[in-house]
Amino acid sequence: MGLPEFDMIATDTVEEACSLFFGYGADAQLFAGGTDLFIKMKQRRLLPRMLINIKRIPALDRIRYDADEGLRIGALTAIQSIRDSTVIGEKFRVLSQAAGVxxxxxxxNLGTLGGNLANASPSAEFAPPLLILEASVRxxxxxxxxxxxxxEFFVGPGKSVLSQGELITEVHVPDxxxxxxxxxxxxxxxxxxxxxxxxxxxxxxxGDVCREVRIALGAVAPTPFRAGKAEEALRGKRLSGDSKDRALLEEVGRIAADESRPIDDLRGxxxxxxxxxxxxxxxxxxxxxxRARN
Ligand SMILES: Cc1cc2nc3c(=O)[nH]c(=O)nc-3n(C[C@H](O)[C@H](O)[C@H](O)COP(=O)(O)OP(=O)(O)OC[C@H]3O[C@@H](n4cnc5c(N)ncnc54)[C@H](O)[C@@H]3O)c2cc1C
Structure with a gap:
């Protein structure tokens, strides 16, 4: 099935994008990479009359890092640019890993970080890494x-806290x-x-003590989430470097599995x-x- 009919309007400022998005209301969708949006339109799950093309807003396509402020990734940054970024590879490798898969x-090359989060899929690739990095969405x-x-960003499958007319401009990741x-x-x-x-x-x-541990899961609950009970089971524990560690980590894995609420679907x-x-x-x-021991 082809795409339904729609109009497209392009803007190069955040202010205009917000105002257009708010003005068109439920008839509009933002268009970033289009990789999620066009599939939903072809399947008639979304039928926007107007697409607001935000790809030309230059300020939203950049990666910046400084030691005081941490990492800032613009919403329009392509997944491949995250994968290719040297600073992300060196300091936030877990984000490179997510981008790579x-x-x-x-x-x-087409899909963007903002689109990945705004889509609010329980399986959004960047959600678990950003949860353990305690990132924030601007x-x-x-x-x-x-x-x-x-x-606090995801509230249900396909639902985030974004309100009508609101867009993601960047993701902030503290060191x-x-x-x-x-x-x-x-x-x-x-x-x-x-x-x-x-x-x-x-x-x-x-030393041998696990001072801090953060665990986040994706695709196994209505939203991606931190597995707090599993974290508690490991935080502060001594890791002896022998077979007892394996038993402890298996137990932590079991607790995380108990915290998950997966459904039966096409994927499993x-x-x-x-x-x-x-x-x-x-x-x-x-x-x-x-890696921490090396
Ligand atoms: C073949 C295929 C494989 C895929 N594999 C994966 C995968 O392995 N893992 C994964 O997580 N995803 C996957 N996806 C989903 C998708 O490609 C990603 O989620 C991508 O990051 C979406 O970004 P986009 O820029 O294309 O979003 P778009 O399609 O442009 O937009 C998606 C939604 O987000 C809204 N939106 C976009 N940008 C913003 C913004 N800045 N602020 C507010 N709202 C915004 C749009 O209005 C739209 O509703 C796959 C898709 C396809 C087609």
Whole structure:
């Protein structure tokens, strides 16, 4: 099925984009990379009369880092640019990992970070890494600007806190604790597919003690989320470097699986997804701990 009829209007400022988006109301959608939007339009799940093309807003397509302010990624930054960024590769490697496994090269070149978050899919690739990095989303709308913590951004499948006329302008990622190590792991039938289950894990060791741990899961609940009980089970624990660690990390994985609320769908059964969560969390923690020890 082809695309339904629509009009498109382009803008090169955030202010005009907000005003147009607000003015057209439910008849409008923002157009960034179009990789999600056009699929939904072809499937008649979305029928906007007007697309507001925001790709020409130059200020939203950039990656900036400084030691005081941390990392700022503009909403229109392409997934591939995140993958290719040297500063992200060196300081926020978990974001490079997520970018590297999102879709195909074509999707990575067209798709944007803002579109990935605004789409609010439970399997949004960037959600688990941004949750463990305790990032915030800068949103601008007719009512002004606000910074929304990642753990408050998603409210349900396909639903975020964004209100009518509001757009994401950038994502702010604070510097992680020094020497913290983070890993992102995704499980899908084929690499290009959206995930059946995904986990991001961050570990900070103080000698043999796990000082800080953050675990976030994707595709196994109505929204991506932090697995707080699993984190509690590991925080402050001594890691002896022997077989006892494996038993502890398996237990943490089981707790994370219990915290998840997956559904049966085309991509997999809920019971299988829970098993995958337990495995991804254990493996992610093992890899992060191994890196932290080096
Ligand atoms: C074959 C294929 C494979 C895919 N694989 C994956 C995958 O593995 N992992 C994954 O997470 N996703 C995947 N996707 C989904 C999609 O490509 C990504 O979510 C992408 O990042 C969406 O960005 P976009 O710029 O194309 O969004 P668009 O399609 O342009 O927009 C999506 C929605 O977000 C809104 N929007 C866009 N930008 C903003 C903004 N700045 N502020 C507010 N609202 C905005 C739009 O109005 C629209 O409703 C896949 C898609 C396809 C077609």
């Amino acid at each position: 999102l879709g195909t090269p074509q999707i990575r 949103c601008v709308g007719p009512g002004g600007e606000r910074l929304v913590p990642m753990n 992680s604790p020094l020497r913290a190590q983070a890993i992102y792991l995704k499980h899908s039938l084929r690499t290009m597919d959206v995930s059946m289950a995904a986990a991001a894990a961050l570990v900070l060791l103080d 059964y809920a019971s299988y997804r829970r098993k995958v969560v337990a495995m991804l969390v254990r493996q992610g923690l093992e890899q992060a701990i191994a």
